[in-house]
Amino acid sequence: MTIQRLLAQMTVTDLDPATAWYTALFGRGPDARPMHGLAEWHLSDTYGVQVWAEPGRAGHSTVVLAESDLDERLARLARAGIDHGGAQDATAFHVLPVTDPDGNRIVFTGPSAATGTGR
Template identity: 65%
Template sequence: MAITRVLAHSTVTDLTMAEDWYTRLFGRAPDARPMPGLLEWHLADTFGVQVWSEPNRAGHSSMVLDESDLDALAARLDQAGIAHDGPQDATSSRILSLADPDGNRVVFAGEFS
C-alpha cells in the first residue's frame, strides 16, 4: 500500500453555513465540489480538508492541522470573525482550538514561540 494523499474530514448539517465558516477559516473558497453535498479545500498537493453534509452524523468530527504561525493565524481569525481562545500551551506544542458551527473540532498545532 502507498498512501499519497490525506483529506481531513468534517461532517456538517448545513453546507451553506459550513461553506461560509470554512471559507473564512481558510481565507478562500473551496477548491472543488466533487459531488453534491461535498466541499474540498486543497491545502497542499498531498493534503486537504473535506466538508460533507450529513445532518445525522454532524458535529462529531475532529481534525488537527499543523500551522507555522499560530499568533498570525489567531489575528487573521479575529479579522474573519471566527471565535477562539487564542493559542494555548500544550505538553509538546502550542494549539489553537476552534469549533465550527456544528461543534466539529478544528485544532491548529504549532511549535512553542
Template identity: 55%
Template sequence: MFTGMLSNCTVSNLARAEHWYARLFNRAPDQRPMDGLLEWHLAPGFGVQVFAEPERAGHSTLVLEVADLDAQAARLLDSGIGHHGPQPGGGARILQLEDPDGNRVVLASPLAGLSR
C-alpha cells in the same frame, strides 16, 4: 505507502459550513466533487473535505499544523471566527476552534517530530 490524505468533517448545513471554512482557510473551496461535498486542497496530497451528513454532524476533529499560530489567531479573529487564543497542548501551542456544528478544529504550531 500512503501518498495523500483528505480529512473529513460532517456538517448539518453545507452553506453555513462553507462560509465558516472559507474564513478558516481564507478562500473558497477548491472543488465540489459531488452534491453535498466541498474540498479544500491545502498542499499536494493533503486536504479537507466538508460533507453534509446531518445525522453525523458535529463529531469530527481536525488538527492542522500552521507555521505562525499567532498570526493565524489574529487573522481568524479579524474574519469573525472567535476563540480563546493560543494555549499549550500536546507538546506544542494550539488554538482550539469549533465550527457551527461543534466539530473541533485545532490549529497547532509545528509539532516536534511531525514537521518536515
C-alpha cells in the same frame, strides 16, 4: 500500492453555511466540489479538508492542522470574526482549538510568540 493523499472530513448539517464558515476559516473558497453535498479545501498537494453534509453525523469530527505561525492564524481568525479561546500551552507545542457552528473541532498546532516558544 501507496496512499498518496489524505483528506480529513468534517461532517456538517448544511453545506452552504458550513462552506461560508470554512471559507472564512481558510481565507478562501473551496478548491473543489466533487459531488453534491461536498466541498474540499486542498491545503497542499497531499492533504486537505473535506466538508460533507450529513445531518445525522454532523458535529463529531476533529482535525489537527500543524500551523507554521499561530500568531498569524490568531490574527486571521480575528479578521474573519471567528471566535476561539486563544492559543494554549501544551507539553511540546501550542494549540489553538476552534469549533465550527456544528460543533466540529479544528485544532491548529505550532509555535506562537504570544504564548512562548514553539515545539
